[in-house]
Amino acid sequence: MAAEPATWSLLSPACRAMVGKQISAMAIFLALDNLRMNHDAYPDNYIREILNTVKSIAMVGASPVNVRPSYFAFKYLAQRGYDMIPVNPGHVGKNLLGKPFVASLADIGRPVDMIDIFRNSNRIMPVVDEALKLMTLPKVIWMQLGARDDAAAAKAEAAGIKVVMNRCPKIEYGRLSSEISWMGVNSRTLSSKRAPMPTQGMRLSLNRTSVSGGETAASDRAAKNKNDLS
Amino acid sequence: MTDRLPGFSTLAVHAGAQPDPTTGARATPIYQTTSFVFNDADHAASLFGLQAFGNIYTRIGNPTNAVLEERVAALEGGTAALAVASGHAAQVVVLQQLLRPGDEFIAARKLYGGSINQFTHAFKSFGWNVMWGDPDDIGSFERAVTPHTKAIFIESISNPSGSVTDIEAISTVARKAGVPLIVDNTLATPYLIRPIDHGADIVVHSLTKFLAGHGNSLGGIIVDAGTFDWSKDNKYPVLSEPRPEYHGIRIQETFGNFAFAIACRVLGLRDLGPALSPFNAFMILTGIETLPLRMQKHCENARAIAEFLAGHAAVAAVNYAGLPGDKYNNLARKYAPKGAGALFTFSLKGGYDAGVNLVSNLKLFSHLANVGDTRSLVIHPASTTHSQLDDAQKTKAGAAPDMVRLSIGIEDKEDLIADLEQALTA
The missing domain is CATH 3.40.640.10 (Type I PLP-dependent aspartate aminotransferase-like (Major domain))
Known part of the structure; x- marks a missing residue:
C-alpha cells in the first residue's frame, strides 16, 4: 500500500491547451498521443478502466512476510479475483497464498495484463526494460506508492503501455469502490447512486458510479517535493 | 485531462x-x-x-x-x-x-x-x-x-x-x-x-x-x-x-x-x-450539511453586533478581528476573507458589576459555557469560569473583570441588537 499522491486539482498543461485553443496543432498532437498521461493527476476513469480490464497481475517484489505492504496488496487483489503472480528471485520455491514465486518476468511463461512494481524509484528502469523484452507486452505498468521514474514511464508509454506511478492498486480499488471510506479516508469521490450490493462482506464493487470529490492537494505537493529532493 | x-x-x-x-x-x-x-x-x-x-x-x-x-x-x-x-x-x-x-x-x-x-x-x-x-x-x-x-x-x-x-x-x-x-x-x-x-x-x-x-x-x-x-x-x-x-x-x-x-x-x-x-x-x-449557510449568517450577525457595540456609550472596547482597525484585522483579511467568525469579546465602562448586570438582563442571549450554537450565547468569564482568580490573574488570562464574551447565533440580528440595547441600559 504505502502513500498515494492524490489528484492535483490543476488542469494539466495538455488539458489547458485543448480547452483554451480548441483544435490547435498541439491539441491534435495530444489527442493522437492519448497514452501520454499527466502523471501528477490521473482521472478516476483512467484508473477505473485499468482495474476493470486487467485480469492477471505480476507483482515484482512481492513478499511472503504477512506484515509487508506488498503482501497486503497481493492478498487484497487476489481476493478481488485478479490472477496474481508473485515475482521475487529471493523466494523461488515458495508460494504466496498458493501461488508459486517466479524469479523474473520472463519466467512467468505466459502473457500478463499488468506488472505491479514494488521497488524503489531508482530500481524501476531495469524492470521496465525486462517487461519490454517480453513476447507479449503487458497492457499496464504500475509503480507502487513512493515509486516514480518518468523516463521509464515514457519508455513504456512509447511502446503503447499504460503507466501509473506512485499509487497503490489496493488503495485505488478501495477508493473507487468507496470501501476505503470505512477507514475514514478521503476517497475523493461523490455519488448519488446506490452502489451494487456487496457480495462478500464489505467488498463493494469497482463499478460504483461516482464523480470526483474532495482533493488532497497539500499531501500531493508534499509528496512531489519529497520526490524532487530525493 | x-x-x-x-x-x-x-x-x-x-x-x-x-x-x-x-x-x-x-x-x-x-x-x-x-x-x-x-x-x-x-x-x-x-x-x-x-x-x-x-x-x-x-x-x-x-x-x-x-x-x-x-x-x-x-x-x-x-x-x-x-x-x-x-x-x-x-x-x-x-x-x-x-x-x-x-x-x-x-x-x-x-x-x-x-x-x-x-x-x-x-x-x-x-x-x-x-x-x-x-x-x-x-x-x-x-x-x-x-x-x-x-x-x-x-x-x-x-x-x-x-x-x-x-x-x-x-x-x-x-x-x-x-x-x-x-x-x-x-x-x-x-x-x-x-x-x-x-x-x-x-x-x-x-x-x-x-x-x-x-x-x-x-x-x-x-x-x-x-x-x-x-x-x-x-x-x-x-x-x-x-x-x-x-x-x-x-x-x-x-x-x-x-x-x-x-x-x-x-x-x-x-x-x-x-x-x-x-x-x-x-x-x-x-x-455540517448547512455549515456554509450557517457560517455566513453567524459572521454577518457577528459583524453587525460588533459594529453596534463599538458605537455604544456603555462599551469601552470591542475586540473583533472583523472590524477595520482591530489589531487582528489584517490577519483576518488574509486567512478568513469570508468572515472573522462569530466569537468575540468586549469590555464595559462599568467594569465587573456592569458585566454581571448585562448577563442577568439579557433575554435572548443564553448565559452558558459553550460557543458555536445556533442560539446567541454570552458569558462573563470574571464572574464564572475565571472567578477563582484575582483581578491581575483574570486580566492575564484574557478574562479581565470588565470583559464579556459573545458567541453570536443565527437569529435575526435586529432582535439580538435590541436585546443587547435593553440589557446595557437596564
Whole structure:
C-alpha cells in the first residue's frame, strides 16, 4: 500500500491547451498521443478502466512476510479475483497464498495484463526494460506508492503501455469502490447512486458510479517535493 | 485531462455519504451497533491484522462515524480523519502518537481555557511537557524549540479573544524544527479557514461547536493532512517503527499519506477508548450539511453586533478581528476573507458589576459555557469560569473583570441588537 499522491486539482498543461485553443496543432498532437498521461493527476476513469480490464497481475517484489505492504496488496487483489503472480528471485520455491514465486518476468511463461512494481524509484528502469523484452507486452505498468521514474514511464508509454506511478492498486480499488471510506479516508469521490450490493462482506464493487470529490492537494505537493529532493 | 472538483457546499452535503447499498436509504443510517460479523476466520484475521478495510467494533470504527470522518477530511483537504468523543479526546489521541514521557510540545498561550488546563495539568501527569508561545510574537515559538520538541499546537481563531493566528508564520517555525503543526480549527471551521492550505499537518476540532452547530451533540475529530514525513530522523517511532501489537507492521510504510489517521485509530482510539456515539455522528453530519449557510449568517450577525457595540456609550472596547482597525484585522483579511467568525469579546465602562448586570438582563442571549450554537450565547468569564482568580490573574488570562464574551447565533440580528440595547441600559 504505502502513500498515494492524490489528484492535483490543476488542469494539466495538455488539458489547458485543448480547452483554451480548441483544435490547435498541439491539441491534435495530444489527442493522437492519448497514452501520454499527466502523471501528477490521473482521472478516476483512467484508473477505473485499468482495474476493470486487467485480469492477471505480476507483482515484482512481492513478499511472503504477512506484515509487508506488498503482501497486503497481493492478498487484497487476489481476493478481488485478479490472477496474481508473485515475482521475487529471493523466494523461488515458495508460494504466496498458493501461488508459486517466479524469479523474473520472463519466467512467468505466459502473457500478463499488468506488472505491479514494488521497488524503489531508482530500481524501476531495469524492470521496465525486462517487461519490454517480453513476447507479449503487458497492457499496464504500475509503480507502487513512493515509486516514480518518468523516463521509464515514457519508455513504456512509447511502446503503447499504460503507466501509473506512485499509487497503490489496493488503495485505488478501495477508493473507487468507496470501501476505503470505512477507514475514514478521503476517497475523493461523490455519488448519488446506490452502489451494487456487496457480495462478500464489505467488498463493494469497482463499478460504483461516482464523480470526483474532495482533493488532497497539500499531501500531493508534499509528496512531489519529497520526490524532487530525493 | 483531470477531473472537475466540486465546491465546498457540495462537499458539505455529499462527501462521505452515498445511498445505502442494502436498503437504498439516502440519509446516512445510524449504525447503532457495537460490533460487525466477520465473513469467516480469514476475514476476521485480515481485519485485525489491518490487511483489509472494514468494521470490527464501534470503539475502533463505525460506518456512520466513517461518513463524518470522510466528510470533514474532504472539507479540510486532508487525506483521512478520525472522529472521537470530544475535542479534548482528539487532543489526547493526537499527542499520544507524537510524544513519549519527557517530550515537549509548544502551544500558543492564547487557547481555549479547557485546553490550557488539559495541557498544563492532565498532560503533565503523562510526562508531556507544554512550553508556551505567544502568537503575537512568532519568535517566542522559535525560542521555545528544544531537541525534545515534538509538535506545535495553535488555534486558527483563538478562544476567548477571537484573534486570528498567523498560521503560515508558525508553520515555518514547525518546518524548521522538523515537527508537525497541529491547528485547532474549531472556531473558524473549514468554511472560513482551511489550515492545511497554510501549512498545518494535523487539524483538530471540537465538532461540538460550529460544525455540529446546534448545541446538541459532543464530538471531536482529527484530520490528517498527509503532509508530514513521520519516518524522517526516526523522531516518531510510533509511526516509523514496527508495531508489536500488529506483528511488526510499520504504520507509515503501510498506510502512506493517511498513516497518522490510522495510527490515531488503531493505537489511540483502540487503546484509550474515547469513541464517538454513532448517534452523535449522525447529528453532527446533519449539522455540517448547512455549515456554509450557517457560517455566513453567524459572521454577518457577528459583524453587525460588533459594529453596534463599538458605537455604544456603555462599551469601552470591542475586540473583533472583523472590524477595520482591530489589531487582528489584517490577519483576518488574509486567512478568513469570508468572515472573522462569530466569537468575540468586549469590555464595559462599568467594569465587573456592569458585566454581571448585562448577563442577568439579557433575554435572548443564553448565559452558558459553550460557543458555536445556533442560539446567541454570552458569558462573563470574571464572574464564572475565571472567578477563582484575582483581578491581575483574570486580566492575564484574557478574562479581565470588565470583559464579556459573545458567541453570536443565527437569529435575526435586529432582535439580538435590541436585546443587547435593553440589557446595557437596564
